[in-house]
Amino acid sequence: MKKRWQHCHAATMAGGKYSVIEDAVILTDGARIEWIGPRAAAPESGDCERVDLDGAWVTPGLIDCHTHLVFGGDRSGEFEERLQGVSYAEIAARGGGIASTVRATREASEDALFDTAKARALGLMREGVTALEVKSGYGLDLANERKMLAVARRLGEALPLTVRATCLAAHALPPEYANRADDYIAYVCDEMLPALVADGLVDAVDAFCEHIAFSTQQVERVFRCARDLGVPVKLHAEQLSSLHGSTLAARYRALSADHLEYMTEDDAIAMAQAGTVAVLLPGAFYMLRETQLPPIDALRRHHVPIALASDLNPGTSPALSLRMMLNMGCTLFRMTPEEALAGVTIHAAKALGLQSTHGSLEAGKAADFVAWRIGRPAELSYWLGGALPNRVVRGGVEIDVARIA
Ligand code: NIG
Numbered sequence: 001m002k003k004r005w006q007h008c009h010a011a012t013m014a015g016g017k018y019s020v021i022e023d024a025v026i027l028t029d030g031a032r033i034e035w036i037g038p039r040a041a042a043p044e045s046g047d048c049e050r051v052d053l054d055g056a057w058v059t060p061g062l063i064d065c066h067t068h069l070v071f072g073g074d075r076s077g078e079f080e081e082r083l084q085g086v087s088y089a090e091i092a093a094r095g096g097g098i099a100s101t102v103r104a105t106r107e108a109s110e111d112a113l114f115d116t117a118k119a120r121a122l123g124l125m126r127e128g129v130t131a132l133e134v135k136s137g138y139g140l141d142l143a144n145e146r147k148m149l150a151v152a153r154r155l156g157e158a159l160p161l162t163v164r165a166t167c168l169a170a171h172a173l174p175p176e177y178a179n180r181a182d183d184y185i186a187y188v189c190d191e192m193l194p195a196l197v198a199d200g201l202v203d204a205v206d207a208f209c210e211h212i213a214f215s216t217q218q219v220e221r222v223f224r225c226a227r228d229l230g231v232p233v234k235l236h237a238e239q240l241s242s243l244h245g246s247t248l249a250a251r252y253r254a255l256s257a258d259h260l261e262y263m264t265e266d267d268a269i270a271m272a273q274a275g276t277v278a279v280l281l282p283g284a285f286y287m288l289r290e291t292q293l294p295p296i297d298a299l300r301r302h303h304v305p306i307a308l309a310s311d312l313n314p315g316t317s318p319a320l321s322l323r324m325m326l327n328m329g330c331t332l333f334r335m336t337p338e339e340a341l342a343g344v345t346i347h348a349a350k351a352l353g354l355q356s357t358h359g360s361l362e363a364g365k366a367a368d369f370v371a372w373r374i375g376r377p378a379e380l381s382y383w384l385g386g387a388l389p390n391r392v393v394r395g396g397v398e399i400d401v402a403r404i405a
């Protein structure tokens with residue numbers, strides 16, 4: 001079914017820029033964009049459905065490339081403790097933090113996890129998200145990691161949403177492996193990853209490289225295993241300290257290294273050479289009251305693509321809004337609204353290995369886009385969250401998120 005979407009302006013985000021087309025026409029054929037350009041140059045589209053977008057600004061569908069949105073329970077109690085001055089690392093050391101979400105996630109049924117995750121995903125979709133990543137990492141044994149990844153797959157089947165599933169088994173040490181981190185990594189590499197990859201549940205493998213999690217040597221073991229299984233890697237790196245996990249990630253041609261507050265210029269150079277995306281997570285920066293800024297200027301200087309994501313998780317970033325992250329990327333990290341929008345479109349697509357099909361409005365790519373009732377693209381970063389009126393199109397079909405229950 002061919003459609004002609006007209007009476008709009010487009011911020012295509014091709015090449016990481018707005019690449020504005022005023023008075024644009026988008027021709028779609030089924031789930032793909034067939035042509036996009038100025039109305040004056042549009043080919044005759046004959047007998048097709050015409051959709052009037054009423055002067056809207058059209059952007060690619062937003063992509064949240066780093067979430068942990070499948071989890072049991074919440075950590076609002078720890079939030080209150082942190083407000084009293086207890087640190088994230090202190091809470092983790094006494095068995096709270098990630099470990100407490102692991103307990104709640106293990107106790108939850110797959111259906112219960114699906115229901116809460118679906119509600120969070122719908123909230124993101126309402127603000128124009130058409131693709132997102134879901135990480136495991138609160139199961140930490142084969143059955144529970146499988147349960148989380150199965151929920152991620154079910155979300156992609158049940159909703160008009162592209163979902164990438166990332167196995168983050170090396171997120172934290174489960175209690176049954178206390179003081180035996182190397183044994184746990186061996187379990188991850190010898191049993192969990194091969195089984196989960198064989199089940200078709202893993203699009204990428206991630207790990208948490210940090211003094212409160214896993215060392216670079218342990219992460220490298222996970223990366224080698226992923227490489228042998230033919231699965232790309234990503235890494236939580238340089239969030240709380242500088243271990244040069246991002247350089248290690250670059251050596252393994254990681255899709256992305258994420259967080260990065262404590263990264264160095266040499267890390268940025270390694271990432272640029274490898275084409276590894278820097279995923280910045282202002283929600284976690286804000287919630288942890290971090291003061292060390294990620295080195296935006298070094299990333300710019302070395303042309304590292306910068307993505308922004310919600311990091312939606314119950315501990316460090318209970319962020320239910322990706323659009324809020326656009327504002328925070330600008331206000332906290334001094335990104336421009338154009339960089340911020342590239343960070344949730346074309347660069348986010350690259351962080352998920354989807355850049356050839358998603359992330360920009362170009363002929364041949366998925367017809368995933370959002371028509372916003374705004375006067376300028378910068379408004380997407382300017383308004384601090386809130387429901388900006390929009391129409392969301394996924395795979396060439398307009399979706400009514402409010403009616404998906
Ligand atoms: O991305 N850094 C590690 N992982 C998550 C936090 C998970 C949690 O606290 O539950 C993050 O910030």
Ligand code: FE
Binds near residue numbers: 313
């Ligand atoms: Fe994370």
